[in-house]
Amino acid sequence: MPVAQARSERERPLRRPVAGRLGYRFAKRVFDVLFSLAVILLCFVPAAALCIAVRLESKGSPLYRQRRVGLGGRPVDVLKLRTMVADSDDVEKHLNPEQLDQWKRERKVDGDPRITKVGRLLRRTSLDELPQFLNVLAGQMSVIGPRPVVEEELAAYGDDAEELLSAKPGITGWWQVQARNDATYEDGSRQELELFYVRNASLAMDARVFLSTFGIMFGKGRTGR
Template structure:
């Protein structure tokens, strides 16, 4: 997809993102793990994904799989796949937010009590099952298993001077934010967690985060 080449008020020129140094061995190993794990995940979880798709279709109108435009490596626009957790007219509902909801959404790009989320959607988000289709993103190669969380274009300004570094890596299905409180963290803390990962990432760190993600999902900590 097209690459973002806009300049933000923070002074970040997205198209000028550079790749923060890591050995070629790291990238080859990371991509190999992404391919192997995503293929295994898709094959083993396909029956579950089929069942979830049926429940979504039965509970509300609309497609079972939802794709949302996010920023990927070097600011490229990518489609991130998830199970649909919101009503079909989510944008219309968003326009009717109360002043307090609007303020909350502008600050965090999410709502604690989101009226757009369906009953099935709340369960999927609570268990993180809504993110299973992102295995296809990982297999395609526009996402990785572990990395900064994918964001919409409007969120980049929140990263300020860190925007270029943020876009120097692929977004991940899971990362430090997801295993460090998730919804219980402020946006500023999320930014710092993303920067911490980029500065210190390694295969050992990735494996540790994957293990911690499994624990967090089982405990349902910090999910919405």
């Protein structure tokens, strides 16, 4: 979705936040547990096959852990299927100066040379995030919520960082289904989308994000990242 259209969504009047309400939190947690259990049971064998494919293409563990900032600022080790070469954290080794500058600003790189062939497929379909349902079961994440950020990204939110961290991070969320790669920290659109969700979270909004996610994964709107 173009950023202009996404911005029109953000300009709607804010409703009173419901993310802190007991009923909403209870319903959301029940959904998180039941849906995550279903995904883990149904996708165990396919996920194992993907792990083998990742391992065959490049050395190293097929699972990747990255320390993110969770609810209330607590650290969370987010799990993913590895989509990059094993030493991808050595960014200066793999990225040229222009790519390195983009990485420092946005925490992502256009045409990232570290991504493997299997990794491109996983990212295009978002299947690399299957292991995060274990994070959801552990209560560290939700199926739907703001994108989990690393410590360095909090600076982009300024005084709103605490508000961002008042919601449990999600596997998918408003940013992903609205603008994704078109929204950046540099122009402020990424922050606005994430904060819009935090301020307007509801079961209806979560349902909209949930259904839209399938189009991002498998439909014409799929983009990878």
